[in-house]
Amino acid sequence: xxxxxxxxxxxxxxxxxxxxxxxxxxxxxxxxxxxxxxxxxxxxxxxxxxxxxxxxxxxxxxxxxxxxxxxxxxxxxxxxxxxxxxxxxxxxxxxxxxxxxxxxxxxxxxxxxxxxxxxxxxxxxxxxxxxxxxxxxxxxxxxxxxxxxxxxxxxxxxxxxxxxxxxxxxxxxxxxxxxxxxxxxxxxxxxxxxxxxxxxxxxxxxxxxxxxxxxxxxxxxxxxxxxxxxxxxxxxxxxxxxxxxxxxxxxxxxxxxxxxxxxxxxxxxxxxxxxxxxxxxxxxxxxxxxxxxxxxxxxxxxxxxxxxxxxxxxxxxxxxxxxxxxxxxxxxxxxxxxxxxxxxxxxxxxxxxxxxxxxxx
Amino acid sequence: xxxxxxxxxxxxxxxxxxxxxxxxxxxxxxxxxxxxxxxxxxxxxxxxxxxxxxxxxxxxxxxxxxxxxxxxxxxxxxxxxxxxxxxxxxxxxxxxxxxxxxxxxxxxxxxxxxxxxxxxxxxxxxxxxxxxxxxxxxxxxxxxxxxxxxxxxxxxxxxxxxxxxxxxxxxxxxxxxxxxxxxxxxxxxxxxxxxxxxxxxxxxxxxxxxxxx
Numbered sequence: 026x027x028x029x030x031x032x033x034x035x036x037x038x039x040x041x042x043x044x045x046x047x048x049x050x051x052x053x054x055x056x057x058x059x060x061x062x063x064x065x066x067x068x069x070x071x072x073x074x075x076x077x078x079x080x081x082x083x084x085x086x087x088x089x090x091x092x093x094x095x096x097x098x099x100x101x102x103x104x105x106x107x108x109x110x111x112x113x114x115x116x117x118x119x120x121x122x123x124x125x126x127x128x129x130x131x132x133x134x135x136x137x138x139x140x141x142x143x144x145x146x147x148x149x150x151x152x153x154x155x156x157x158x159x160x161x162x163x164x165x166x167x168x169x170x171x172x173x174x175x176x177x178x179x180x181x182x183x184x185x186x187x188x189x190x191x192x193x194x195x196x197x198x199x200x201x202x203x204x205x206x207x208x209x210x211x212x213x214x215x216x217x218x219x220x221x222x223x224x225x226x227x228x229x230x231x232x233x234x235x236x237x238x239x240x241x242x243x244x245x246x247x248x249x250x251x252x253x254x255x256x257x258x259x260x261x262x263x264x265x266x267x268x269x270x271x272x273x274x275x276x277x278x279x280x281x282x283x284x285x286x287x288x289x290x291x292x293x294x295x296x297x298x299x300x301x302x303x304x305x306x307x308x309x310x311x312x313x314x315x316x317x318x319x320x321x322x323x324x325x326x327x328x329x330x331x332x333x334x335x336x337x338x339x340x341x342x343x344x345x346x347x348x349x350x351x352x353x354x355x356x357x358x359x360x361x362x363x364x365x366x367x368x369x370x371x372x373x374x375x376x377x378x379x380x381x382x383x384x385x386x
Numbered sequence: 387x388x389x390x391x392x393x394x395x396x397x398x399x400x401x402x403x404x405x406x407x408x409x410x411x412x413x414x415x416x417x418x419x420x421x422x423x424x425x426x427x428x429x430x431x432x433x434x435x436x437x438x439x440x441x442x443x444x445x446x447x448x449x450x451x452x453x454x455x456x457x458x459x460x461x462x463x464x465x466x467x468x469x470x471x472x473x474x475x476x477x478x479x480x481x482x483x484x485x486x487x488x489x490x491x492x493x494x495x496x497x498x499x500x501x502x503x504x505x506x507x508x509x510x511x512x513x514x515x516x517x518x519x520x521x522x523x524x525x526x527x528x529x530x531x532x533x534x535x536x537x538x539x540x541x542x543x544x545x546x547x548x549x550x551x552x553x554x555x556x557x558x559x560x561x562x563x564x565x566x567x568x569x570x571x572x573x574x575x576x577x578x579x580x581x582x583x584x585x586x587x588x589x590x591x592x593x594x595x596x597x598x599x
Contacts, residue, residue: 076502101504111499115517115595124503157595173503183502 032082057228065238104174281374418477426485484526488519
């Protein structure tokens with residue numbers, strides 16, 4: 026765990042970078058520091074590995090005051106990724122990744138094995154090992170930066186706008202990969218960005234800073250979106266707060282409605298009764314195994330429900346999809362609902378706009 | 387116009403003059419490097435020192451070569467030592483500047499990354515900053531070498547030897563006998579070109595990473 030206790034940073038010219046900051050970064054979590062430029066987010070991050078030293082207050086890493094720790098030793102246990110990457114241009118990719126293992130004296134075989142493993146982990150082709158950084162694309166270099174930071178398996182990572190320099194498509198892919206990787210390695214991560222959407226996406230918790238180094242709010246993304254602490258935070262979160270929240274909540278978090286459910290062979294009067302109870306002019310058709318067949322207007326059905334009467338749903342959602350995807354499914358479907366199915370296509374219920382509104386408000 | 391027979395009779399002289407010229411060039415450049423690199427590092431690490439270091443070596447550079455040679459005579463006489471000291475001083479401005487510029491050419495993010503990875507100051511200098519300063523430093527060594535080759539030729543005035551002897555002592559002072567003059571000049575030019583090409587080869591060898599950038 027990283028802990029800031031009443032930390033202030035005043036620079037030589039008198040400006041305050043960080044003002045009386047108290048904040049805990051829990052073990053295994055991603056804490057995103059976000060805010061406009063000049064808000065002290067990068068300064069805060071750089072104080073963790075003593076690239077900048079605090080003027081007042083204490084920063085501890087796993088209970089040890091960083092100011093009482095040898096800076097080089099401290100830094101070797103903390104991975105560091107910056108937007109400009111800072112790969113060593115005179116060293117091959119393999120040598121770059123092997124930097125910290127080299128500094129802490131791993132033997133050749135162990136280092137080589139680790140380098141091979143990391144090149145695969147970050148999704149680079151094996152052939153890059155002997156190349157020089159300038160021979161790689163921006164996205165590839167960024168992956169090398171992450172691999173180099175992970176090399177000696179540090180428990181803590183500091184990341185300053187790590188995906189800031191690549192184009193949006195590559196960025197989204199790198200973000201996805203980062204989240205997948207983090208789910209496996211569970212590092213304690215301090216992540217700096219100016220992009221609130223990236224913060225919402227990447228953070229287990231978000232710390233929102235304002236100019237002058239003031240921490241305005243520190244909470245989970247959903248909590249911040251639900252209840253911004255003040256006008257600054259509200260402004261900073263920007264438009265479509267509701268949509269941003271929906272994107273964070275999985276479908277499995279809300280209770281789905283059973284809906285107007287019928288099976289092949291159900292007689293016409295039963296179908297009419299089901300639809301009337303639910304207040305719809307259509308019904309959902311599932312087979313004997315509850316597999317989803319589709320939907321049909323009540324008026325179009327004959328004496329009995331037939332599988333062939335059902336029109337397919339063009340979109341369906343799964344338990345781990347977001348409510349935002351469910352909303353998208355609702356607004357593009359003539360039924361106005363999102364149907365939830367299991368991995369083997371069994372009907373699990375449906376989501377309506379009422380359910381979403383209840384969740385958000 | 388050229389007396390080939392003379393050249394044939396004097397191959398030994400020509401060879402020894404060339405060897406002297408080489409030594410008189412290599413020695414000051416090496417001594418200059420030994421002095422300039424630490425000075426450049428010092429000036430980079432302590433920005434307060436950068437201006438005085440550059441100013442002093444700059445002033446020394448403005449002293450004409452001939453005056454410098456004469457100035458050295460009371461201290462070290464009409465000797466090779468005088469010439470080597472004077473020539474070393476001339477290489478300093480170029481090499482100190484090249485060291486400072488070379489270190490300044492190391493990208494900020496690379497230096498920061500090295501620091502954040504846990505390099506201590508000395509290791510960072512040796513393993514990251516100096517290797518990356520090499521292209522600029524070697525460019526400085528090339529300039530220092532070629533200009534020293536030219537200056538050594540003038541050193542014949544204080545009798546230091548080298549190819550200047552062919553031009554001056556065996557040519558000018560013998561009623562402008564052109565054969566040694568042409569031979570000496572041709573060899574001085576050849577030496578410059580060969581030295582420069584050799585240094586380019588050294589650079590390519592030492593900085594494989596900068597190829598094809």
